[in-house]
Amino acid sequence: MDIDKAPCTSTEERPGLRDDAAELSDVLRAGNTLVGQMVAMEKLLRIYNADNETVRQAAASLMSSLKTLAQDHPEIEIRFWRDCIYVNDVRLRCDISNFSSYKHLLKQAVGLEIEKILINDKASAKELIEFFGILNRVKDDDGSAGQLIEALEEAGIGDITVSPAAETQDLELLGIKPPSKRERAKKAFYSTLRAAKAAMLSQRPGGVPNLRKAKRAVQATVDVLLDDEASLLAMSAIKDHDEYTFTHSVNVCMFSLAIGHRVGLPRTRLAELGIAALFHDIGKVSVPASVLNKVGMLDVDEWKALRNHTLTGVQLLSKMPRCNQQIIRSLVVAFQHHINMDQTGYPSAEAEVPLDLYSKIVRIADTFDAMTTERPYMNKVHSPHEALQYLLSQAGTKFDPVLVKAFAASLGIFPAGTVVRLNTGETAIVVKHDPNDEPDMPVVKIIRNADGTQASGEEIVDLKDKHPETGEYLYAVAEALSCKEAGENPRYHLLP
Ligand SMILES: [Fe+2]
Ligand SMILES: [Fe+2]
Secondary structure, three states: OOOOOOOOOOOOOOOOOEOOHHHHHHHHHHHHHHHHHHHHHHHHHHHOOOOOHHHHHHHHHHHHHHHHHOOOOOEEEEEEEOOEEEEOOEEOOOOOOOHHHHHHHHHHHHHOOEEEEEEEOOOOHHHHHHHHHHHHHHHHOOOOHHHHHHHHHHOOOOOEEEEEOOHHHHHHHOOOOOOOHHHHHHHHHHHHHHHHHHHHHOOOOOOOOOHHHHHHHHHHHHHHHHHOHHHHHHHOOOOOHHHHHHHHHHHHHHHHHHHHHHOOOOHHHHHHHHHHHHOOOHHHHHOOHHHHOOOOOOOHHHHHHHHOHHHHHHHHHHOOOOOOHHHHHHHHHHHHOOEOOOOOEOOOOOOOOOOOHHHHHHHHHHHHHHHOOOOOOOOOOOOHHHHHHHHHHOEOOOEOHHHHHHHHHHHOOOOOOOEEEEOOOOEEEEEEOOOOOOOOOOEEEEEEOOOOOEOOOOOEEEOOOEOOOOOOEOOOEEEEOOHHHHOOOHHHHHOO
């Protein structure tokens, strides 16, 4: 992109972004002022120290613009897309009055491969000053968004976050087809899986913890979730039995994020929840594999060793370098994630344990994934539909009813991975449920024909499809099948 020549000349809109700037003149005005103030802050910090009066005044002006913009949005998003800057989805105009700062800011963002900067309404003037100081440092080191994200984390700046430029921007400009939403979801799933594995294995004696990678992966997962929840949840229906603890951790992370998103947690809290969920079972690294994979009933000592993973998790997390808010929330979840709302479960305590919101979310996500995954010591694996029905039946006793409802809304009545019989007699597996659609009309893949013979596995049917002439739905779910009825592991149909 040649910014010098053409700032904001793109005529092609990024999908989902508003271009109704004329009707949003307040945002437009405040956004343009903001751009100028951001550039001023950056330049002032090249000359003065952070405690200089001029810098403080510039930060105060910036805070006041942010306040104006925060009236309708608890989080201000400054997005750099193609050769334009968007503030809260409003495209800012580049004209003679702001040409220089507009061009400068855009150039910085492209140079550092930043797609967006998010500032929540809790950001302080001190954090803003620190942010621009770090930005300058990273730029001087020829760094990119990745280094900036790490440096912000190290400095404990949680109210201003940065997202790296999606590869799609450059790919599209080069005329290459960008990855589909499903491919992005798949990438997020596997990179979170790798990061979870690396971080957990590093907890074994002699290992070095690597939380940064996990944080970055969770952040990318949050981005995919906010863009396309359905594809992300569809990924979790794929179970890998060889690496149960790791895939389980990633699934619990994704389900927890979906619940957190539904109950309105902002992006920074989602990232915190995602990490806590990812590491809820970290204590299992010290449970012997012979216990974890034992076929049949556990004896008293084995059961004790397994239950102990909650306490070991706390110990491991407390040893992490820099015991910040993030680690403390993760530590609480590691301790509480097997305690139900009615205080049944473990570890048991003499007095009632007030449960943290994240723990309650992870409890639901954990139960759902554990019930739907086949493991050597489990007599019965439940279909996602059955597991959801169980959660709903225990809402208000074991599980927080509001959170269960939020989860059900994300998953739909027939969650991905459920095998269903259609009214046509065919058997199908749910590939995906779009939370914005009807809850009982997912997208399915036909796996058996009406006569019971194996289907080609090529036919994908959207249950919302209607007959072009009669306007009637072509298919409907007649019943959800249990895993036993569905037959031998039908989920291989979901493998990407
Ligand atoms: Fe656990
Ligand atoms: Fe778990």
